Amino acid sequence: MIKDLTIVVDGVGRRAAPYGLGLAAEFDASVSAVSVLPLEPFGTFAQSEIRYDMIVAAEQDAREQAAAAAEAVAAEALAAGRPCETTAICTSAPLAPLRLAGFVHLSDLVVIEQADAAHPKPADAYLETLLFRGARPVLVVPYIHASPPRFATAIVAWDGSAPAARALSDALPLLRRIARVELVSVTDEPVPEATHGRAVRHLARHGVEAVFHTLPGGLPVGEALLSHAADRGADLLVMGAYGHSRLREAILGGTSRTILASMTVPVLMSR
Structure with missing residues (x-):
């Protein structure tokens, strides 16, 4: 809570x-x-x-x-x-x-x-x-966001990684209030059932009904997620925060930076 x-x-x-x-x-x-x-x-x-x-x-x-x-x-x-x-x-x-x-x-x-x-x-x-x-x-x-919190649609970026799992868990209090939740992977490869099926069932056990959706990998991941969130009229985007430097953790990876620079919807990030 x-x-x-x-x-x-x-x-x-x-x-x-x-x-x-x-x-x-x-x-x-x-x-x-x-x-x-x-x-x-x-x-x-x-x-x-x-x-x-x-x-x-x-x-x-x-x-x-x-x-x-x-x-x-x-x-x-x-x-x-x-x-x-x-x-x-x-x-x-x-x-x-x-x-x-x-x-x-x-x-x-x-x-x-x-x-x-x-x-x-x-x-x-x-x-x-x-x-x-x-x-x-x-x-x-977002600095352009002027409306109060809404709970109609949420997009959850899901690739089975540890940051994605942490973000999914941290977002549960919010997701329980969302009418429609989509788990989304950006890839041209088949997504194993173990990657998304268990995540959907895990959410169901927490009272969250979710569907899984795959986006083609033609666009960079950040752009694909933002475009899909806009198409769905999402009220929230949930994702793990990724760093690309082991020597200096506070360097965000390209996907995270794209999201943070171009977001038009509130984004929950976890690391």
């Missing part, structure tokens, strides 16, 4: 909070609003002519901005009759993502807005850390 939901905000993005509060209402969940604004390390200013009091004032301003961003979500939650705790994380840039990852360890679900390359915002810097170190499922809301 989803009973403890964290919304990551920064005072700039406008999509994560309404969607997250809508989910909280659906599941009768408590909310934590966390804002992260990294502070410039003091060494950055050491050789400059900026006065120390100006540095202190800049740090205080960042702390106030972070607190205000979280408190704004708390006010929305209060107006909706939803309990909400607030946390402002202000520390040096290298430590801020790790503090955030540790904070969400005790959440059932994390909601964050999709990064917008044309209009960067502070929270954009934390998605990969949340996916690879947060140890909790992350639901990414």
Whole structure:
């Protein structure tokens, strides 16, 4: 069940909070609003002519901005009759993502807005850390998404891998509320029954009726999934987050990056 939901905000993005509060209402969940604004390390200013009091004032301003961003979500939650705790994380840039990852360890679900390359915002810097170190499922809301959560159709990317299995499990509370669930594989090869049949039966045992669908492999996997989600009018896409570097985990693979860059539907990712 989803009973403890964290919304990551920064005072700039406008999509994560309404969607997250809508989910909280659906599941009768408590909310934590966390804002992260990294502070410039003091060494950055050491050789400059900026006065120390100006540095202190800049740090205080960042702390106030972070607190205000979280408190704004708390006010929305209060107006909706939803309990909400607030946390402002202000520390040096290298430590801020790790503090955030540790904070969400005790959440059932994390909601964050999709990064917008044309209009960067502070929270954009934390998605990969949340996916690879947060140890909790992350639901990414498109920056163009303005509607409340809906539960008509969900697409689940399924290839039998460990990340896909983790995402499927993490999405169960949501999938139980979805009217139509599709397990989708993108391939030109026959898909063994052991890959999809057991997954369909597993979902059925959890009260989720699902169908399996194969998409031809002519398009890159990310593009094929997004196109199919659009064709189906999906309300949610579920998939594992894949990394392609063993030396530096926080490098997303091509499929994950395509989804995150071009998504028009909320995406639940797990690692």
